[in-house]
Amino acid sequence: MGCSPSTLPNSASANANANTNAGPTAANSVPLSLDATEKDGSRLFCIKLRRSRLRRCSCGGVALQQGDGNGNGSTAGSATCGSGTGDNLCHQVLLNPLQAKNEADYEKLSTGKKDSIVTVAALGNFTHSVVRRATGSTGTGTSGTSSSGGGGNNRPGHRKSSLALALTPEDDPMDVYQRNLMDLKYPTVLPPNPQLKALLVFHKSDSICEAVASACQRHQLDVTLVKSKEEALDTLQKSYATAQCYHLIIIDARSSKNLDAEHIARTIRHTHGHHLTTIIAVCKKSFFEKDDVLIALLDAGVNRCVAETTNLAMCSVELKQILHSIIRPHNVMSTQQALYTALHRLKEVVLITDDVLRIQYANRATERLLNMRLDEIISKPLADIFVSDLSTISEQGKSIKEFDGILTVRRKNQEGIPMHVRVVPVACIGSAPTHLIFNFDVPGGQMDFIATLPQPKEAPRGSLHSVRRCSFDVRSIASDGLRRTSLAKLTSLPLEAPITKENCSADEARLIDKVLEFLKREGLYSPQMKEIRTDDPIATDLIGALLTGPSVYSSRRSSNDSIIRTGSSTRTATIVPAKMKANPIIMELLEESLSWDFDIFKLEEITDYHPLLYLGMEMFRRFDVFATLNIEENVCKAWLAVIEAHYHKSNTYHNSTHAADVMQATGAFITQLTNKDMMVMDRMEEAMALIAAAAHDIDHPGRSSAFLCNSNSALAILYNDLTVLENHHAAITFKLTLGDDKINIFKNLDKETYKSARSTIIDMILATEMTRHFEHLAKFVSVFGGEEPREHNPQSDEETAILMRRMLIKVADVSNPARPMQFCIEWARRIAEEYFMQTDEEKQRHLPIVMPMFDRATCSIPKSQIGFIEYIIQDMMHAWESFIDMPQLITYMQINYSQWKKYDEQGVNTLADVMAMQPPMVKLANSK
Ligand SMILES: Nc1ncnc2c1ncn2[C@@H]1O[C@@H]2COP(=O)(O)O[C@H]2[C@H]1O
Structure with a gap:
């Protein structure tokens, strides 16, 4: 990086300028005396280091002594490059003090090497000077010096005069690059060149802190000093908000009593925008005698541990x-990231393999050409995607050369396609090729060839159909026996064909009777029903209860009790929005709030059972909801507090933690859609999805709709036994919101926007009703899983968007079996407990028992979960994953499924049995 070849116009001018910048700049600086000599008109030149200026370094390297500063560029006694006759011409030299044990070595190392850096170690205080070759084409051959200290002009963030010898690409004048890029075989890229900012986190401003601060100032860094973790995080958060950044954070790690450096580092590393921030820990010297403290710091995300010192030179x-x-490498990496993006979006097909032809990288055009997803391409042998023999490219034992010819590519599910393939070997480490770059082209160079290849459901960009195309031939990930349903199978099922009793056994017919109720309704599809195993009573019980409407339980007993325990109107007035403390532990946890592994139970605990308020504000902030709704944060906060207060704390499952969990999943899905460039939701739709998620189970009584109908509850009467709970959730959401100006998050929307927002929210909440589960799934698959391109028209686009949003909230609502195992188990515990309570009450009140198998005395938790995953979750998760590309959903689901199977085989049945198998952490959470 950055070793741009130089053009040296003539030796005389070079010599004349050799030492112009060699003056000492500070007590500890080591000026180099340099000379540049042209050899036979060649563009390369040597840097001559005078032997007289060298002294032995304690580390075995050679140090440079103070120069005379008179610009004397004599070649006499040159340590590295000899006399300047050209014989010892050093093109560029890398001297590693660890390698250069003596002067002979030093000479050996310094001759004939072509690296672009000279590294010099100085005695005692380790001085590391990097000297790049002189540059310049103006006839003023440049040469100079670098120094590690002083208030000179070698400020990393600033361009230097072209007369000075550049230290890094950042120090070079821009025009140098413009001049020399043409000379490069592989052009380099410039990293960004910001003014560097340092954040010092020191408990107090003692002599060590002062030395660090002075060193930073010496290197022209902008320094900010903070004295606590809270202050540090606050400063970082503010800097993030103002699009600033700290490149370097130096933490005082000398005493964990004063500052918990490990914790600070971990928090910073997990804070958005800080994966490339350099974190340094200043440690006691004694820490270096044992490795445990330092390793812990490094594991927490610290880049380097340095020993405390008051010596300014050492610090510098x-x-x-x-x-x-x-x-600097971090800066370079940021540019590489930009290059990756460019490469990924290139129309041309680019694929990179390692030296044994295993695919390491494929861009988006490769996916299109091969009709495969990245996870089907990466790490596969190249031979898998070629029909042609590849021995011409790389034969065992033969050196790999460039290749240019016609080869036939194997497109998934199709005939081979002959392509013009160019292969360029690249040596990234050493001289043998480490990578091969493949560039495919259609013979004849037809530009838009790839666009003409059949892609699943290609559609105009900007329409919903132009989002990620799925192959729907998803591979089996685990070999745990969980059947991976091909979505093709789902798509091939006759849609809009109600289930019939043909070919059904008596058992199956009985089961189907249970679902006929909802099948009678218009537009219901049931592509999966015939797969229900009737020999699994728990599954049929659960699935039957989830999928059927309440009217099958017609033997209602009269009851005057309303299950809804509290009137909504009384609550609104009494709710004062909870005060949100800027608690650093909560803030730290919320940094991870878009991760699929987010620990919602921890949030529940540390927010004292207000997870929805905290998570909700975080989501609103991250997705710009305040701006989208044109509403003050306080109104949103008050809204969330009221919504949360209307969830029943006494429910083990349907409480505000479940709402927060669904909102978190919604946020994760929206993020993934954005990351995948799937422009399927605008900011308003994102806001509506988050609001729907937050409110989707509000005022849930902890009893199912069937229970409410069977018990003649007021709600069942109100909603005529139809979609009772979901109707109530949607209605109460708007009743509360519109009923109080202080929480009315919609008050600044114009009429049309409000109307559309209301309709979106209601539709999403109603979509969480499970009786229409298969209908929603089948419609989603029919739109997103088919091979045929759909017509682009605004009306059908809107309909498609509705299907996508319904599926999004549905998956978020029942995503618990696809979460990390400890969370999945806790959710299973919570839902089972709620079902048990319902059964208890049904028994007690002599109501029909909706799910007899969910009796706490006899229920097998693993069996219920196996059934739930097999019948409800699995196909939906595959369909959604194929659309959204979050393989972790499938992976976790598979792992959890295997675990439930294992428990089942081991006879671990009851809730108590299952909980006894959990590690202490999980048990602890459960005891709450
Ligand atoms: N892990 C689970 N096991 C069994 N049933 C579940 C599980 N998670 C969610 N459900 C059911 O799926 C339903 C989805 O809608 P509800 O949130 O109204 O109620 C939910 C529960 O009845």
């Missing part, structure tokens, strides 16, 4: 090394 040198070896 250490900092210089950090600037060169960590911060």
Whole structure:
């Protein structure tokens, strides 16, 4: 990076300028005396280091002594490059003090090497000077010096005069690159060149802190000093909000009593936008005698541990090394990230393999050409995607050369396609090729060839159909016996064909009777029903209860009790929005709030059972909901507090933690849709999805709709036994919101926007009703899983968007079996407990028992979960995963399924049995 070849116009001018910048700049700086000599008109030149200026370094390297500063560029006694006759011409030299044990070595190393850096170690205080070759085409051959200290002009964030010898690409004048790029075989890219900012986290401003601060100032860093973790996080958060950043964070790690450096580092590393921030820990010297403290710091995300010192020179040198070896590469990586993006979006097909032809990288055009998803391409042998023999490219034992010819590519599910393939080997480490770059082209160079290849459901960009195309031939991920349903199978099922009793056994017919109720309704589909195993009473019980409407339980007993325990109107007035403390532990946890592994139970605990308020505000902030609704944060906060207060804490499952969990999943899905460039939701739709998720089970009584109908509850009467709970959730959401200006998050929307927002929210909440589960799934698959491109028209686009949003909230609502295992088990515990309570009450009140198998005395939790996953979750998750591309959903689901199977085989049945198998952490959570 950055070793741009130089053009040296003539030796005389080079010599004349050799030492112009060699003056000492500070007590500890080591000026180099340099000379540049042209060899036979060649563009390369040597840097001559005078032997007289060298002294032995304690580490075995050679240090440079103070120069005379008179610009003398004599070649006499040159340590590295000899006399300047050209015989010892050093093209560019890398001197590693660890390698250069003596002067002979030193000479050996310094001759004939072509690296672009000279590294010099100085005695005592380790001085690390990096000297790049002189540059310049103006006839003023440049040469100079670098120094590790002083208030000179070698400020990393600033361009230097072209007369000075550049230290890093950042120090070079821009025009140097413009001049020299043409000379490069592989053009380099410039990293960004910001003014570097450092954040010092020191408990107090003692002499160590001062030395660090002075060193930073010496290197022209902007320094901010904070004295606590809270202050540090606050500063970082503010800087993030103002699009600033700290490149370097130095934490005082000398005493964990004063500052918990490990914790601070971990928090920073997990904070958005800080994966490339350089974190340094200043440690006691004694820490270096054992590795445990330092390893813990490094594991927490610290890049380097340095020993405390009050010596400014040592600090300065250490900092210089950090600037060169960590911060600058981080800057370079940020540019590489941009290159990756460019490569990924390129129309041309680019594929990279390692030296044994295993695929390492494929861009989006490759996916299109091969009609495969990235996870089907990456790490596969290249031979898998070629019909042609590849021995021409790489034969065992033969050196790999460039290739240019016609090869036939194997497109998934299709005939081979002959392609013009160009292969360029690249050596990234050493001289043998480590990678091969493949560039495919259609013979004849037809530009838009790939666009003409059949892709699943290709549609105009910008329409919902142009989002990620799925192959729907998803592979089996685990070999745990969980059947992976091909979505093709789902799509091939006759849609809009109600289930009939043909070919059914008596048992199956009985089961189907149970679902006929909902099948009678218009537009219901049931592509999966015939697969229900009637020998599994728990599954049929659960699935039957979930999928059927309440009217099958017609033997209602009269009851005057309403299950809804509290009137909504009384609550509104009494609710004062909870005060949200800027608690650092909560803030730290919320940093992960878009991760699929997010620990909602921990949030429940540390927010004192207000997870929805905290998570909700975080989601609203992250998705710009305040701006989208044109509403103050306080109104949103008050709205969330009221919504949360209307969830029943006494429910084990349907409480505000479940609402927060669904909102979190919704946020994760929206993020993934955005990351995948699937422009399927605008900001308003995102906001509506989050609001629907937050409110979707509000005022849930902890009893099912069937129970409410069977018990003649007021709600069942109100909603005529139809979609009782979901109707109530939607209605009460709007009643509460519109009933109080202080929480009316919609008050600034214009009429039309409000109307559309209301309709979206209601539709999403109603979609969580399970009786229409298969209808929603089948419609979703019919739109997103088919092979045929759909006509682009605004009306059908809107309909498709509705299907997508319904599926999004449905998956979020029942995603618990696809979460990390400890969470999945806790959710299973909570839902089972709620079902048990319902059965208890049904028995007690002599009501029909909706799910007799969910009796706490006899229920097998693993069996219920196996049934739930097999019948409800599995196909939906595959369909959704194929659309959204979050393989972790499937992976977790598979793992959890296997675990439930294992428990089942081991005879672990009751809730108590299952909980006894859990590690202490899970048990602890359960005891709450
Ligand atoms: N892990 C689970 N096991 C069994 N049933 C579940 C599980 N998770 C969710 N459900 C059911 O799926 C339903 C989805 O809609 P509800 O949230 O109204 O109620 C939910 C529960 O009845």
